[in-house]
Amino acid sequence: KAGVTQTPRYLIKTRGQQVTLSCSPISGHRSVSWYQQTPGQGLQFLFEYFSETQRNKGNFPGRFSGRQFSNSRSEMNVSTLELGDSALYLCASSLDGAGDTQYFGPGTRLTVL
């Protein structure tokens, strides 16, 4: 079956703009998690959505938000972009949560100028 897909793969934005990233999970998976990966901070958990509800949240400011649709597809939004938001954003899906095997997408590389 098809893996986790993320669109777009690359984005370039300027400070102050907003951005929306999309993630399509593996069919049948109800949990979608988002991560930010940077060389300095490593892999940091943003949030997890399960059956359209945010179940877990990491320590990120309110500029970072997300949602999940009834078909389990998820989007994350970052408003008022800052230079420090430049990162690889990874999405992962699993059947019931991070305790299950998570399947990761290839990521969206966001560059903020």
Added chain:
Amino acid sequence: AQSVTQLGSHVSVSEGALVLLRCNYSSSVPPYLFWYVQYPNQGLQLLLKYTTGATLVKGINGFEAEFKKSETSFHLTKPSAHMSDAAEYFCAVIRNRDDKIIFGKGTRLHILP
């Protein structure tokens, strides 16, 4: 609070030599433990996980890890390194299957010919 410490951000081993990547965790309850691998320009892939039961866990590509509660460790090993093992490896912990996952900073494994 949970945390994960990976000793060594870079590890180099010769092809055919033993691979040992170290991971120590802190958790208030018996955790779920994971090792994920990330190849260049790709998302993460699960190598192996420990939930309950046998403390020696075998994963893909010849890797295994042993859960040692007394040492709060979950070190990853492989008897004989291959060039294809060059990648970044992440240890992760979660308290229960519905909780948020915490990743270590990662260890980049270099294989010397």
